[in-house]
Amino acid sequence: MDLTAILGxxxxxxxxxxxxxxxxxxxxxxRKNMGVKTDALSAVKLDPAVLEAQITIEAxxxxxxxxxxxxxxxxxxxxxxxxxxxxxxxxxxxxxxRNALLNLTSQQFALLMIYVSNLRKQRVSFQxxxxxxxxxxxxxxxxxxxxxxxxxxxxxxRCPMLRALTCPLCGDTGDRAHTLKYCPNNSNxxx
Numbered sequence: 001m002d003l004t005a006i007l008g009x010x011x012x013x014x015x016x017x018x019x020x021x022x023x024x025x026x027x028x029x030x031r032k033n034m035g036v037k038t039d040a041l042s043a044v045k046l047d048p049a050v051l052e053a054q055i056t057i058e059a060x061x062x063x064x065x066x067x068x069x070x071x072x073x074x075x076x077x078x079x080x081x082x083x084x085x086x087x088x089x090x091x092x093x094x095x096x097x098r099n100a101l102l103n104l105t106s107q108q109f110a111l112l113m114i115y116v117s118n119l120r121k122q123r124v125s126f127q128x129x130x131x132x133x134x135x136x137x138x139x140x141x142x143x144x145x146x147x148x149x150x151x152x153x154x155x156x157x158r159c160p161m162l163r164a165l166t167c168p169l170c171g172d173t174g175d176r177a178h179t180l181k182y183c184p185n186n187s188n189x190x191x
Contacts, residue, residue, distance in 0.1 A: 132159045134179070 135145035156175040157163050166173045169185045
């Protein structure tokens, strides 16, 4: 995107483009002709896109062209946060959280509890869609039973272990596979 501004003063028009270093009198012209305050201009100067510009103005108002690497020579120093500062920050957050909960009205608290119960219901339904109860109850690893669901939306079995199982009473396997407890022909295991 080519940004071009044409500023006029005293019947003179100056074209200012980012790629033309000879016409960059931006600060003076914009402030005079457009009434932009210095605060806004300094905020624009701190913008990362402006910092990466290829044009710099020296203190003597001489226009010079330099490469982007030369314009920004600051070294980035990585600083690890000391454990004491992290602990203070966590304590501050915990106290703010505690104060926020203690300052809730009864109506706000009731709404919060309704929201929490809805989140719990959503989590349970999400777990049913993403966890296989058969593999979980069989003692398989969490990585295995969370990799698939027991059944799909149409009620067909998706679990590879249950699909391989054959019911000893009715002989169902595959999409209609089930354990002995859930066999439609078994009346002893019904709850």
